[in-house]
Amino acid sequence: MTTFKDLGLNENIIKALTDLGYENPTEIQEKAIPQVLASKADLKAFAQTGTGKTAAFGLPILEQIDINNRDTQAIILSPTRELALQIAKNIEEFSKYMKGFSVAAVYGGASIEEQIRKLKKGVHVIVGTPGRTVDLINRKQLKLENVNWLILDEADEMLNMGFKDELDKILAVTPKEKQTLLFSATFPREVESIAKNYMHKPVEISAGEKNKGSDQVSHQYYVVSERNRYNALKRIADVNPDIYSIIFCRTRRETQEVADKLIKDGYNADALHGDLSQAQRDSVMEKFRNKTLQILVATDVAARGLDVNDLTHVINHKLPDQIESYTHRSGRTGRAGKVGISIAIVTAREKGKLRPIERLIGKQFVSTPVPTGKEICQNQLLKLIDKVHDIKVNDIEINDFLPSIYEKLEGLDREELIKRFVSLEFNTFLTYYQNAPDLNDSDQMRGSDRNSSRDSDTRGKRRDDENMSRFFINIGRKDNLNPARLIGLINDQKIAKNIEIGQIEILDTFSFFELDKNYQDETIASFKENGADFEGRNVNVEITEKKRTGRSGGRRDGGSSSERGGDRAKSGDRKRSRDRKPEGDFSGFGRKRPDTKSAFGTTDKSSKRRKR
Known part of the structure; x- marks a missing residue:
């Protein structure tokens, strides 16, 4: 099996990788690192999200960097500040034993004066978002005339976000003689155009097929009416007690609305989108990484740079406008060799949008019925029993109380005791889902x-x-x-x-x-x-x-008495529906209870006060 030493990296870098727990290179690392070390040719590399792209371009640059030269020698561009910060953090970890090496992230939403002060001290590698990088160039604070490497990470997303003009400006101030490395999870025509216009006879490598989804991810879809979209989302969360998921929405407003509903309904959830301050975003991401949050509701852009390997599900509350974005979304799960599930919640009219995605990822979506109340109760109950079975008993602390407990429970046999215990903990859930309606379209x-x-x-x-x-x-x-x-x-x-x-x-x-x-x-x-x-x-x-159908605009006349009564009843029926509590308006298993600790940590009520 190939090791990092086999790829030609020095002992200081290998020592840092060992500290991080990196044992063997991934496929994209095994292909990209020797190529960048051995050749000055431009490189066009495809790799799915979560396959280690940062190390694939970062390690060979660190191997060749001239620490004694304080000029900026490499510029790495990424679409979001979160991803820029993540890349900078990774490179800092890789260079742990490289004395004198420096890396800095430059991005919007943070003090530009502080970033300028760092640049004046001399930085070997800059990781930046396109907008802030152009701003620093215009202020003549960022000089790129001596860079040896230009890396475009997540190039497809930078184009989707409208950064073409910024990329043009940045590329215009870099030297002609440099090595350009383009990394992307998908290769739409626009990315091919960048390669054609700004790269010279690039070498192409890939880990997996272009634009295909990860083999570790299965794809499911649920067909519901528009009014049941949110309730179906909650059913999916409830039927998976150990869910650790990102829910993707298309807009910031939709993201905040869905997150607010989930929080109100007792789920361990929060929102991540561009309207949050940097401090708020950092707080949400940190809580999600350490699993204090069980569900993160996010926009496509905000989720970039979120380095999490254990997601069980990715849920598309609505499908993305750009089909390539589905690959990025689904790629957040099924990482590091683990399996994952990507779910799309669609209406009947949206089903047609799945076909081009299937062609893109090379897989078919599996039609899945929205979970029934019985399925949810069974899964949640078994989860509860597993927790009881696996709980560690503190004999020393509990022994003093046992005589009183035994006295209180005298006369109850084993089966009756189990029934009462389960009912005490589970009656709310059972009652709520007792007559749960069918949400399938x-x-x-x-x-x-x-x-x-x-x-x-x-x-x-x-x-x-x-x-x-x-x-x-x-x-x-x-x-x-x-x-x-x-x-x-x-x-x-x-x-x-x-x-x-x-x-x-x-x-x-x-x-x-x-x-x-x-x-x-x-x-x-x-x-x-x-x-x-x-x-x-x-x-x-x-x-x-x-x-x-009402298209003629005419008034409906006549009709039987039962029909007229039916219309009146339907109007009242709608009113009753509006007056009913929303589905999930209780605190049950798989959801957080106010001011108590769950398997995923303590409730943070401050999330409701977050800026919208």
Whole structure:
């Protein structure tokens, strides 16, 4: 097996790597380090997030740096201040035994005067964001005319963030004779354009296929209605008691809103986005790294530079605008040889966005149903039992109390004691999820349950089919009805073979469904004659006026009394929904309790006061 010494690095660097626990180089390090050491040719390198790119370009530069020369010899550009700070920290750790070596990070949001003072002392390697680097160049405080290496890290993201003009300005003040190293997790056309315009006959290396996802990551998607997106997110968190996850949102506002909801609902969560001060960002990131936070809600940009190897899940609250960004998101999990799960929460209309991502990552998304209340309770209960089984008993401290405890529990056998203990700790969770509704998108479910010969529309659009009749049925969500169970109930009436089922609308206390209008009378008769019941409740089915799409702008006239009553009931139904507590409005297992310690640390109430 290849060692770092085999790659040509000196003893001081190897000693620092040993202190850090680095034993053998990763694939990208094994390919890039000898190339940079042996050749002055430009390098274009692909490596997935989390594969050790910083060491791949940082170690060969440290090997060749002239410590006696106080000029800046290398400039490393990164898209965000977090990533710049992380790179600078890594290089500082790698150079631990290189006496006299200096590295500095320059980035916005921090005192430029302090950064200028560092530069005046002489810095061998500068790590900077494009904006602050250009600012220092314009002030004539950063001189790059003697640099030997220019490194573009996460070049694709710098372009996505609109830094092309800044890159042009920086490249214009660097010498023609330098080695340019371009590292990227994806290679869209814009990155290829940089390579073409600013690099001379670059050597190309890659660890894995270009633009492909990590083999350690599996990809799942959940189809829900827009109104259930957040509740589905909570179900995913609840069914995974040991979740340690980043939830990605597209905008700063969305990020803060989702984080605020999670915090209010008792989850160990916080937000990371560009509206936070540097001190706030540093605090959030530190808490997440040491697992005081269990869930981090972040924008794509803010999450760059977050060096965490143990994430169990990456959750896309909404898919990114740029499909390449999905690779960066999913690459935050499945790192350092560990497996991870990347989840996309989508509506039926957004399903089409998964196809180009599948082509990009070379993997297929697996359709996954939103967890049921029963699944969640089972997972949380087993987690609780595991904690009880593994708890370390302090015999010395507890012995004095045992006689009183035994006396209180006298008469309870082992099974009864276990039941009471579990109920004491778990009743809130069980009660909450007792009648949990099905969050899976009804259109999507109907599309998967119907006979393949039927004309199913799974795109979430309302059908306006004149060949369908609309029926009222007196059961709904509060009766544990969902689209699949309603379809089963209809099929049980044996109205006709392969009868077509259209639009289904499940409300709290009643529902609507559409069937082939040629079987209108048979449908009413079948339900009546069979004495249909659902979980012990008599079922009543009536024909009602078919809803219009409303596109004509006309007023709906007439309709049966049951239809008019149904409309009034639906309005009240919506009001009741608004008055209900949001899903998860309690403190349960897998969620933090105020002012108590959990497996992931102590609640930090200050997160609610964070700037939005």
